Amino acid sequence: MNRTDWISLEKKVTEWIRDAGNKLRRSLSGSLDVHTKSAHNDLVTNMDKEIEQFLVRRIHKYYPGHQIISEEGFGDKPTDTEGILWLVDPIDGTINFVKQKCFFAISIGIYENGKGKAAYIYDVMNDGLFHCISGSGAYLNNKRLSPLKPVKVEDALIDLSSTWIKPNKRIDQDVLTDILLKCSGTRAYGAASIELAYVAAGLINAYFTMRLSPWDYGAGLILIHEVGGQTTRADGLPIDILSKSSILAAAPGLHQDMVRHIRSQVASGKFLREP
Secondary structure (H helix, E strand, O other), X not given: OOHHHHHHHHHHHHHHHHHHHHHHHHHOOOOOXXXXXXXXXXXXEHHHHHHHHHHXXXXXXXXXXXXXXXXXXXXXXXXXXXXXXXEEEEEEOXXXXXXXXXXXXXXXXXXXXXXXXXXXXXXXXXXXXXXEEOOOOEEEOOEEXXXXXXXXXXXXXXXXXXHHXXXXXXXXXXXOHHHHHHOOEEEOOOOHHHHHHHHHHOOOOEEEEEEEOHHHHHHHHHHHHHOOOEXXXXXXXXXOOOOOEEEEEXXXXXXXXXXXXXXXXXXXXXOEOOO
């Protein structure tokens, strides 16, 4: 697709995502049909399914040759990254949606032959749309985001769940201890797409997790790259956008420091396991 095509696509996606956001806001005044999936804290609602179907139908209508990976399974099952691939999360932060009625987002990342081309993360309750077309700058609504500047560990605000600093099966609980003792502070918002968007906006300086699905991180990676940030797996290796993965996303300098620290901890005998 050429630039004109991407601009036309952005107009469509912006309209769809705002319509979907209106549906979600209206749904909060009624009752939700809530079920668990893989665990008691892995929720799905009738609105996750409704919004995903709404978006998938429109993508298939206007872009029938494109493929879709989506959380609730209404998309496709691509086996490679050839052509144009949409990574769609209808409600990222479903627990927040159900219990807090805030800090949840609609996330759409679009890749062409494996390269990030466009990203849309809509913070529904704040009416904040983080978006970009690769090479044209990243924005929060109409305000352009500034390029990220290098950050030292001592000055960093780092986002991570407490899951990864207590006993778990994916990372030794002590791997990040020294980093967290040195940094300015930690945060956790419970919606990966918003957290990645916050890295792109410079509101936090790094985001770390040991397990995300493509629809969770697809759009956020594109936004961060657009403002000069860096994203890899926790061990510094490239991310496979078709697979679940650990994610380390950070400002320049900080990313390298965190990767070096994690690798040194693994070399000393601490464990790190990909999904």
